[in-house]
Amino acid sequence: MTDTSTRPGRRSPRCGWPVLLLVLAGCSSQGTITGKVTYQGKPLASGTVTFVPEQGGHAVSTDIHNGEYKVLKIAPGPAKIAVSIPSRPAEVASFIQKMQPPSPEMKGKKAPPTSPPAGGPKSAKAPPATPFPNKFTDPNTSGLTYTVRGGSQVFDIDLTDK
Numbered sequence: 769m770t771d772t773s774t775r776p777g778r779r780s781p782r783c784g785w786p787v788l789l790l791v792l793a794g795c796s797s798q799g800t801i802t803g804k805v806t807y808q809g810k811p812l813a814s815g816t817v818t819f820v821p822e823q824g825g826h827a828v829s830t831d832i833h834n835g836e837y838k839v840l841k842i843a844p845g846p847a848k849i850a851v852s853i854p855s856r857p858a859e860v861a862s863f864i865q866k867m868q869p870p871s872p873e874m875k876g877k878k879a880p881p882t883s884p885p886a887g888g889p890k891s892a893k894a895p896p897a898t899p900f901p902n903k904f905t906d907p908n909t910s911g912l913t914y915t916v917r918g919g920s921q922v923f924d925i926d927l928t929d930k
Contacts, residue, residue, distance in 0.1 A: 797918035801839040805851060807900065807927040811835020815853040817925065819916070820907045822846040827907075844916045848907035851927060853900050901929060 801819070805812045815832040819842055828842045832851075903909045904927055914923050 797844055798841045799839075799844055799916040799918055800920045801837075801842060801914075801916065801923050802920070803837060803923045803925060804835050805832050805837060805925045805927070806835060808929070809926075812851075812853060815851060818850040818852075818907065819847040819914070820850070821916075822848060822913075842916050844918050846913060846915045848910070849912035849914060849925065850905055850907040850910050851912070851925060852905040901927075 805815065805817060812832050812835055816829055817832060817837045817839065818827055818829040819839055820827040821843055823845050825843050828839050830837050830839050832853075904912070912925060
């Protein structure tokens with residue numbers, strides 16, 4: 769007859785499987801969130817979305833690209849959300865363009881004289897950027913919340929001034 773008892777201090781290899789399954793189940797309970805971010809109905813070109821767990825834990829941030837975001841490995845549960853955008857991207861781009869050296873063809877050439885527009889001389893200005901409310905940049909004032917589940921999910925964020 770074969771002795772099926774275990775020796776003292778030694779466990780059967782079968783005891784580890786339930787523990788391993790619990791560990792793996794814990795890892796898969798994290799969520800992945802994808803979605804779109806719009807402000808006044810238009811996609812945000814760039815920015816950041818931050819999910820802050822209401823029950824404590826690490827906040828998770830990700831970039832917004834062409835109005836879309838993807839958050840990986842976020843703990844399940846209720847979360848507050850903050851959305852921020854780069855400060856005045858049009859003004860920064862205009863400044864960078866002005867700071868570029870002239871092209872080789874343009875060196876030594878003078879700009880043609882221009883006549884002032886009707887109504888007097890005015891400097892051409894870019895249209896003012898749409899102001900982005902600061903309330904959205906703080907998860908405690910944004911009013912944005914979401915309950916994260918384990919697995920993949922979609923959550924679109926529509927920001928309005930109301």
